[in-house]
Structure formats: C-alpha cells, structure tokens
Amino acid sequence: MPTTMLPPSNQSLAPLPPQTASPMPTTMLPPADQPPQTQTAPATVEISNRTIVFPATPSGDASESSVEVENRGQQVRWYLSSFAPPYVKGVDSSGDVYRATYTAFRCPRVSGILGANDKMQVPITFLPRDRGDYAQFWDLECHPVAEPQHKTRIRFQLCGTGVKVGPAAAPQEADCSLVKTEAFKTRRRPDPVADGGMTGQEEPLCRGVYAPQDHYSFPPTRVGETSTLKVNMRNNSLETHGLMFLTPKEPFHIKHSRYSLRSQRYIHLPVQFKPVVTGNHSSQLLVQTDTSGNIAIQLTGEALA
Incomplete structure (x- = not known):
C-alpha cells in the first residue's frame, strides 16, 4: 500500500529516555475488576519509528508528523491513546519540569481498522503554547477483528520543541496551561544495577484523578x-475517588453516570457518536470528581450522508 512520506523531522532534539512502565490493568465498565486478556504471541503490527520528533514550532502555531504502522498479519482493529500528560522542559531558566494541562499533541483519528498485510500513516499535530521541549508517551492498542480478546500494545514517544520570541520566564500564577511538577510525586523504579541489570528509571506521576487526553475526535460516521x-480517566492517588459523568449533548451518548475509581487504576468510559443529521458536531463531556474538581473532555465528530 503506497504511503505519503512527510519531511524528515529536526533530529537535533534529543528525546527523553524511553519509559518502560506499563499502566495498571485496564478496568472496563462494567465490571470493575475484570482486566482484558493480552496476547502472548509475537505481535504482527509494528511501528517503524517509536520516537517521532516534530520540527521546532513557534508557540501558537502547529506542525505535523505521522506514525507509520504496518500490519503483517490478519485484519486488526486499532486504538490510539496517550499514556500520560505531556511534560515540558526548558520553559524558563530554572530547569523545572512542567506538565501541560492542554492537548500539546493531537491525533484527529484515534481508532480504525487496518487490513491484512497493509500499512497506514496516522497524522499527529504538535500544538505548543509556550517555549520548551515537549514529550509525551502514547499507546497503540490493537487486536484481530475476529478476536477482540487478543490485545497487543505498542508504546511510542512524541517529542517537539516550542519556540517563543522574548526572554525565558516562568508561567504566571494565573496561567493554568502549565503546572510545575512540584505538585507531583516521583516514583523510583527498582534499580537492579547491583545485580548486573539495567539502570532504574524515574517515572513522574500525576497525583489524583486526571484525563491524559482532553479531546476526542470520532471517525467520520454515516x-x-x-x-x-x-475516554480514559486515571487515578494515581492512594485513595478511591467518586466520578460523576454529565451527559454530553446529542448526538454524543454515554450509558454510565457514576463510577468509583479505585487507587492506582484507570477506566475507559465508552462514548457513542450517533448522528441523525449530516455535518460537524461537537460537545463537552464534563467529569465531576470529589477532590480534583471538574475535568472537561471535548468531543467532535463528522456525520456523513
């Protein structure tokens, strides 16, 4: 299958060290405690480059790149989701690391079907609002169309540099788009150096309930x-938190209104797009939490005749 190649990215940006952490078993709704089965056989779906580097992009502008996916086996259904919020280094001269509360990397298409022995390029847009080096980990999850219980997951990293004219300065207190990671806990993974193994890695963890992705775009639907x-929601605190989902306006629908999210777990809340008229549709899914305030998720979709 022919693919459209994009211009090579700026390779001067050094990506962050690869993260090997895996999330807690996915909790589906319902039931709460049943993790999905995972495939133990070698995956037939591959990503050609697991570190995608975007060109330097002025803040407020956008640049594009793509993830090339190749399927060497049977027809599969695939899903893309961000593993954690984007982190930003070099915002100011302090050396502090910030967490972006907005969508710095946006993928207009996050699910679909890839044919047997086929390949595709999924476009991704980099949207920096400030200077600094941005990095975010994403997951590609896929399973054979006929065997949804056999899932595989591939993690890849997105990197980009935001450019801004003027002296480097820390974000103002009223600016909520960047949050200093002092509010987050760093968990040290076991370091088996003494046993001759690999070195440990530090994994930054967002505290409380949060949504790694604040915008979901549905595929064109007739x-x-x-x-x-x-929609992915995560709880990285040590306590169980109650969530209340406020129904978005039509043609977007949800079946669940409340959920109790346990410590160190995450859920996938199914949201349906059922258009009755053609055109572009948008709405907002508001998630109310008992301790972390409200979380707004933007939903968009295009209806075809």
Whole structure:
C-alpha cells in the first residue's frame, strides 16, 4: 500500500529516555475488576519509528508528523491513546519540569481498522503554547477483528520543541496551561544495577484523578450508524475517588453516570457518536470528581450522508 512520506523531522532534539512502565490493568465498565486478556504471541503490527520528533514550532502555531504502522498479519482493529500528560522542559531558566494541562499533541483519528498485510500513516499535530521541549508517551492498542480478546500494545514517544520570541520566564500564577511538577510525586523504579541489570528509571506521576487526553475526535460516521470511542480517566492517588459523568449533548451518548475509581487504576468510559443529521458536531463531556474538581473532555465528530 503506497504511503505519503512527510519531511524528515529536526533530529537535533534529543528525546527523553524511553519509559518502560506499563499502566495498571485496564478496568472496563462494567465490571470493575475484570482486566482484558493480552496476547502472548509475537505481535504482527509494528511501528517503524517509536520516537517521532516534530520540527521546532513557534508557540501558537502547529506542525505535523505521522506514525507509520504496518500490519503483517490478519485484519486488526486499532486504538490510539496517550499514556500520560505531556511534560515540558526548558520553559524558563530554572530547569523545572512542567506538565501541560492542554492537548500539546493531537491525533484527529484515534481508532480504525487496518487490513491484512497493509500499512497506514496516522497524522499527529504538535500544538505548543509556550517555549520548551515537549514529550509525551502514547499507546497503540490493537487486536484481530475476529478476536477482540487478543490485545497487543505498542508504546511510542512524541517529542517537539516550542519556540517563543522574548526572554525565558516562568508561567504566571494565573496561567493554568502549565503546572510545575512540584505538585507531583516521583516514583523510583527498582534499580537492579547491583545485580548486573539495567539502570532504574524515574517515572513522574500525576497525583489524583486526571484525563491524559482532553479531546476526542470520532471517525467520520454515516447518519444512522454509531461510532464508539473510550475516554480514559486515571487515578494515581492512594485513595478511591467518586466520578460523576454529565451527559454530553446529542448526538454524543454515554450509558454510565457514576463510577468509583479505585487507587492506582484507570477506566475507559465508552462514548457513542450517533448522528441523525449530516455535518460537524461537537460537545463537552464534563467529569465531576470529589477532590480534583471538574475535568472537561471535548468531543467532535463528522456525520456523513
């Protein structure tokens, strides 16, 4: 299958060290405690480059790159989701690391079907709002169309540099787009150096309940048909938190209104797009938490005749 190649990215940006951490078993709704089965056989889906580097991009502008995916086996269904919020280094001269509370890397298409022995390029947009080196880990999850219980997951990293004219300065207190990671805990992974193993890695953890992705774009859907995406919510605190989901306006629908999210767990909330008229649709899914305030998730979709 022919693919459209994009211009090579700026290779001067050094990516962050690769993260090997895996999230807690996915909790589906319902039931709460049933993790998905994972495939133990070698994966037939591959990503050609697991570190995608975007060109230097002025703050407020956008640049694009793509993830090339090749399927060397049977037809599969795939999903893309961010593993953690984007982190930013070099915002100011202090050396502090910030967490971006907005979508710095956006993927307009986050699910679909890839044919047998086929390949595709999934476009991704880099949208920096400030200077600094941005990095975020994403997951590609896929399973054979006929065997949804056999799932595989590939993690890759997105890197980009935001450029801003003027002296480097820390974000103002009223600016909520960047949050200093002092509010977060760093968990040290076991370091088996003494046993002759690999060196340990530090894994930054966002505290409390949060949504790694604040925008979900549904694939083009014909009127009368239904598309489903799963909104990811995570709890990295040591306590169970209650969530309340406020129903978005039509044609977006959810079946669950409340959920109790246990410590160190995450959920995938199914959201359906059921258009009855053609055109572009948008709405907001508001998630109310008992301790972390409200979390707004933007939903968009295009309805075809």
